[in-house]
Amino acid sequence: TSLKDAFKDDFLIGTAMSDFQAAGRDEKALELIKQHFNSITPENLMKAERLMTGWKQYDFSLADKMVAFAQENNIKINGHTFIWHSQMPAFMRGIRNPDSVRAYFEDIIQTVGSRYDGKVDSWDVVNEALNEDGTLRQSTFLRALGEDYIVEAFRLAQKATPNSKLYYNDYNIEQPKKRAGAIAIIKKIQEAGVRIDGVGIQGHWHLGKVPFKDIEESIKEFSALGIKVMFTELDISVLPSPWDNTSAEVSLHAAENPKMNPYVNGLPDSVSQQLAKDYEELFKLFLKYKDHISRITFWGVNDGQSWLNGWPIRGRTNYPLLFDRQYQPKAAYYSIMALK
Ligand code: XIL
Numbered sequence: 627t628s629l630k631d632a633f634k635d636d637f638l639i640g641t642a643m644s645d646f647q648a649a650g651r652d653e654k655a656l657e658l659i660k661q662h663f664n665s666i667t668p669e670n671l672m673k674a675e676r677l678m679t680g681w682k683q684y685d686f687s688l689a690d691k692m693v694a695f696a697q698e699n700n701i702k703i704n705g706h707t708f709i710w711h712s713q714m715p716a717f718m719r720g721i722r723n724p725d726s727v728r729a730y731f732e733d734i735i736q737t738v739g740s741r742y743d744g745k746v747d748s749w750d751v752v753n754e755a756l757n758e759d760g761t762l763r764q765s766t767f768l769r770a771l772g773e774d775y776i777v778e779a780f781r782l783a784q785k786a787t788p789n790s791k792l793y794y795n796d797y798n799i800e801q802p803k804k805r806a807g808a809i810a811i812i813k814k815i816q817e818a819g820v821r822i823d824g825v826g827i828q829g830h831w832h833l834g835k836v837p838f839k840d841i842e843e844s845i846k847e848f849s850a851l852g853i854k855v856m857f858t859e860l861d862i863s864v865l866p867s868p869w870d871n872t873s874a875e876v877s878l879h880a881a882e883n884p885k886m887n888p889y890v891n892g893l894p895d896s897v898s899q900q901l902a903k904d905y906e907e908l909f910k911l912f913l914k915y916k917d918h919i920s921r922i923t924f925w926g927v928n929d930g931q932s933w934l935n936g937w938p939i940r941g942r943t944n945y946p947l948l949f950d951r952q953y954q955p956k957a958a959y960y961s962i963m964a965l966k
Contacts, residue, residue: 628662629662629962630663637916637921638920638921639663639923640922641663641925642666642927643659643927645676645688646931647659647927648671648689648692649688650695655953658953659699666703667706668703668706669925669926672689672738674710675714676688677738684737702748703746704748704858705749705750707752708735708738708750709731709734709767709775711754718730723770727769727770735751735783739787740786740787743786743790746790749791750794752779753796755776757807759803761807776794776811776814777815780815793858794815794822794825796828797830797859800827800844801840802840809851812851812853813851816851823854824855824856825853826858830925831860831904832862833864838907842915845919849918855918856920857919857922860922861924861934863944864893864897864946866886868886869938880939881942886939886942887939890943897945902956903961905958905961906962906965909965925946928947928948928953929956
């Protein structure tokens with residue numbers, strides 16, 4: 627049995643794929659991907675910083691390798707991502723001139739979109755354009771192109787890759803204020819007569835604090851716009867967040883501090899059970915709304931390679947996923963499989 631088979635009538639089950647895995651160097655992870663997942667989002671390798679080697683110059687070798695792996699194994703790819711303020715190529719640093727920004731903006735969507743049309747099932751066209759209060763985030767794109775840049779990105783993507791589904795992706799958009807900002811973006815795209823097929827709620831949550839009510843409300847409100855809802859970067863950190871901890875005695879950037887990094891020698895069973903419970907409740911909710919949800923993607927295959935070991939504090943030991951450091955299924959895996 628496997629995740630993808632268990633949920634085959636409900637939604638796609640995806641994972642992020644690291645550069646290391648795409649290069650074929652993590653065989654145990656590749657086996658798990660083939661067994662359990664029918665969708666891949668490249669964790670980094672389709673970001674502009676990685677694809678672009680210079681002005682209008684690209685290196686597609688690793689991306690092509692990943693696409694071939696996915697095709698051989700009948701796995702869909704969600705491209706991630708055309709327009710994002712972060713992980714932009716070094717040559718764009720400090721570029722403010724609107725003509726240059728526009729040229730970059732058009733080139734990446736046109737070049738990458740058309741290259742993978744028919745091969746990449748969907749794209750996160752724009753990633754993380756919002757502030758927490760629902761206003762548009764200050765960025766290279768907003769400054770140079772004005773607030774219509776989001777509609778423009780979707781318009782260009784629709785042209786470049788007519789066969790891909792087109793998504794807006796962001797974190798915390800289950801929170802009411804930021805959600806309202808996302809709804810405004812989606813409506814603006816729709817009112818311009820441009821296609822948007824879905825919205826991705828990233829889903830980087832914390833143990834015991836998963837915002838179930840806001841998530842449920844978001845699924846209802848987003849799907850009422852006639853688009854699909856996805857959970858695109860799901861993980862549940864079991865470690866304290868530095869932002870929850872204002873106490874001066876707790877150094878914010880100290881993996882050496884046992885308060886901030888308590889489970890270096892293994893996860894206590896009580897925590898493991900709480901994680902299983904959080905995942906179980908989440909998947910109950912996802913199943914309740916399966917008609918509106920098209921994909922659940924975990925942000926990584928197993929705990930050992932999760933980005934949450936290195937963010938927002940470097941060098942911690944986190945346990946946010948369904949498979950452990952030995953590539954074995956955890957209690958959280960069994961808790962969601964038991965729902966089927
Ligand atoms: C993260 C990757 O997981 C890391 O390896 C990388 O160093 C930084 O980016 N939101 C996103 C993802 O949309 O692209 C981010 O991925 C995590 C937050």
